[in-house]
């Protein structure tokens with residue numbers, strides 16, 4: 013062999029995992045590989061050439077020695093598996109002899125050995141189990157030919173199947189298993205082999221004692237390549253268990269059958285409320301499947317409250333054993349809520365296990381019906397209460413009735429009193445008893461229902477109520493037994509009906525008699541109503557104006573915009589009083605004042621407009637006239653004052669006469685003082701301010717009060733005069749403010765006071781200084797608040813009255829003497845007018861004399877024309893404590909006494925009359941006449957020359973054209 017190969021072999025041997033040594037015939041080492049060195053615990057080089065027995069005298073045990081020698085002697089290969097003490101390990105030795113010596117291989121088999129020993133031990137143990145097991149066990153060898161051969165069975169197998177080992181060991185399954193079962197058995201074996209899993213099946217097996225049902229379990233045994241080499245089979249006899257099971261199934265079925273046939277839902281729970289059993293009825297009412305709830309508590313399916321209720325009851329019954337019947341609700345899976353009555357009882361079995369047995373009754377519909385009934389009853393009662401409908405059921409035999417609460421309330425019965433026929437009669441209004449009786453009898457006779465309205469006096473308060481009664485008779489076997497009826501309190505409705513009628517009549521009357529025009533227009537602009545006044549005003553008939561749509565025929569087209577704007581403002585509540593022109597049927601435009609108001613329904617929605625229309629034609633005409641007259645008068649005044657200046661010397665009365673331009677009826681004056689008074693009067697008259705007239709008695713305060721009223725805007729309303737000093741103290745309040753009937757002894761009827769009479773107009777409180785102190789606050793109150801309190805009345809009344817007060821007393825002194833309230837004085841003293849005494853305005857005297865002479869000439873059919881200068885001078889010089897009244901009285905007396913044309917004034921005629929003053933001369937007091945006379949006299953003086961240097965127009969201070977106008981107006985022609 014080539015050296016190269018030798019070294020390669022050496023290397024290989026050196027590195028193999030087995031130990032290798034070679035010995036020569038002298039038992040000396042010739043080669044030791046690495047592994048052998050490791051096993052022996054020596055360096056290989058240290059052993060080469062050394063004798064094995066000297067080197068390891070103790071280590072090599074007897075079996076080695078024998079084996080080595082045997083190999084050397086016999087030259088045959090020796091095998092030895094032995095334990096090598098020094099290393100504590102097992103070695104498998106293979107000893108090959110040759111001529112040169114021995115080659116020894118040794119493999120460490122310690123691990124294998126241990127494993128094998130364990131297996132052996134296990135096998136022994138298994139064998140014991142195998143043999144001692146009651147269950148028959150068999151082991152089959154799986155042959156390649158798909159044959160299964162019994163290679164081992166245990167004693168039990170032999171015993172039970174009554175077979176000897178000989179009869180079965182090494183026999184094929186085909187020979188043992190009966191034909192019938194063979195294919196099944198083979199199929200199962202194959203399954204086990206393929207799936208490498210244990211397979212079980214049930215089979216009948218002919219035991220020694222007879223045929224038995226058994227479960228056969230087959231487990232595959234796999235080799236290292238996972239191939240199934242053996243099958244281990246165990247046979248379990250389950251005959252008895254089967255029987256027992258069948259018995260249980262049978263009895264359970266029986267029980268189940270019974271339970272399921274019970275209509276009421278039944279359940280059995282364990283002590284933790286888990287459902288163990290439920291019947292079909294249970295599943296049905298809760299719409300549940302048995303399989304979904306068995307073993308569960310139902311807690312997941314119901315509401316938390318319901319859960320806590322049934323849990324606590326379950327617990328209580330389980331622990332106490334006291335039966336429980338409870339009504340509860342169950343809402344399964346959020347579906348319909350069931351109301352159930354559940355009876356729960358406890359059952360304890362032989363093993364002391366506690367169970368809960370429940371029987372349920374579904375009372376949902378009953379409960380619902382009950383609730384419905386309750387609801388109905390409640391709502392019926394409620395409805396009765398709201399509609400004020402009471403009901404009664406009268407037993408015709410006993411003549412007593414059961415009545416509802418509302419009935420008792422309406423009739424005023426207390427809860428304990430029983431309604432009887434007699435009682436009903438005492439309650440019913442006597443007027444209505446006969447008719448009610450008649451209707452009731454007819455109702456009983458004919459079976460007809462009745463429906464009538466009548467009045468009652470309530471039992472408790474004898475309060476009058478209107479009743480609407482409905483009723484019918486209930487018969488049993490043709491006999492009227494009960495009378496059932498309802499009553500409704502319709503008093504409010506009746507009252508409203510009556511009130512409505514009254515209100516309707518009233519408003520119709522009002523509309524008809526209203527002087528102002530009236531139109532009602534809905535939101536669409538349709539005319540809903542007009543009154544006669546509007547028709548008269550516009551000249552259209554009611555038929556022409558009703559139901560038509562705006563613009564209405566009395567709206568002139570030029571006013572459309574303004575009228576629409578007015579309605580808009582009314583809707584917005586910005587304004588409600590407007591002025592524009594309307595048009596009459598004949599096309600004539602006329603000014604109107606329109607006051608519009610929205611008409612609202614009960615919810616405050618505007619549904620229509622209500623407009624009152626006032627024709628201002630006459631008023632405006634009058635205003636124009638006044639303006640015109642004022643204008644003319646002021647022109648005349650200017651002219652006349654010029655004349656007056658010039659002619660002062662000629663006629664001392666002229667100025668006085670000229671002042672008459674401010675004359676008021678029956679009032680004459682000639683003095684500048686009185687003229688001033690009148691201009692004050694004019695200033696204040698048009699306002700509503702309180703006026704206080706101060707002046708001595710007889711100075712003309714009342715006349716002036718009348719003048720104020722007359723030229724005020726209230727002139728078409730009354731002026732009421734109260735003389736405060738003339739009314740007895742105790743009557744003054746009722747005189748002023750009115751009183752209610754019975755408010756004091758003697759007040760036999762209502763009396764309207766002066767204030768109320770003067771509403772809208774003026775109240776003249778003459779002699780206010782004499783007003784009793786206790787009355788003064790009441791007047792003050794009116795002046796402050798504009799309201800009065802009627803004696804014996806309730807509440808106050810607002811009035812629109814202008815006050816003019818007059819007094820001849822010095823009020824300031826009265827205040828100091830505490831006879832007059834200062835606060836009232838301040839309120840009255842808003843616009844004081846002081847009327848000077850006659851002695852301080854002597855310029856009035858001649859005119860007053862003339863005025864009174866004229867008055868009494870008429871009254872006493874006299875023709876007095878003159879008064880002597882001396883008498884006049886005396887009259888002027890007199891101090892006139894009684895003022896104008898005294899003068900008037902004096903002239904009256906004088907007129908009566910005077911028998912010729914000259915006025916003889918007693919006491920004033922001391923000297924014979926030298927010159928006579930012509931009363932007539934100045935008698936014509938008309939402005940035109942005075943102007944006429946004056947202009948004529950100037951014209952005469954100028955020789956009827958109107959214009960130019962010496963013309964009358966210059967003397968008169970007038971333009972020639974104005975003079976001409978005046979002359980033609982006054983009818984002045986050259987004489």
Ligand SMILES: Nc1ncnc2c1ncn2[C@@H]1O[C@H](COP(=O)(O)OP(=O)(O)OP(=O)(O)O)[C@@H](O)[C@H]1O
Pocket residue numbers: 678679680681707708709710711712713714715716778820860863896897900
């Ligand atoms: N300027 C006048 N022109 C015509 N008559 C007059 C004038 N002033 C007063 N009289 C007359 O004098 C009388 C007294 O006037 P009146 O009653 O108005 O005075 P008085 O101040 O109210 O008196 P008393 O304070 O006494 O009530 C009346 O008849 C009235 O007509």
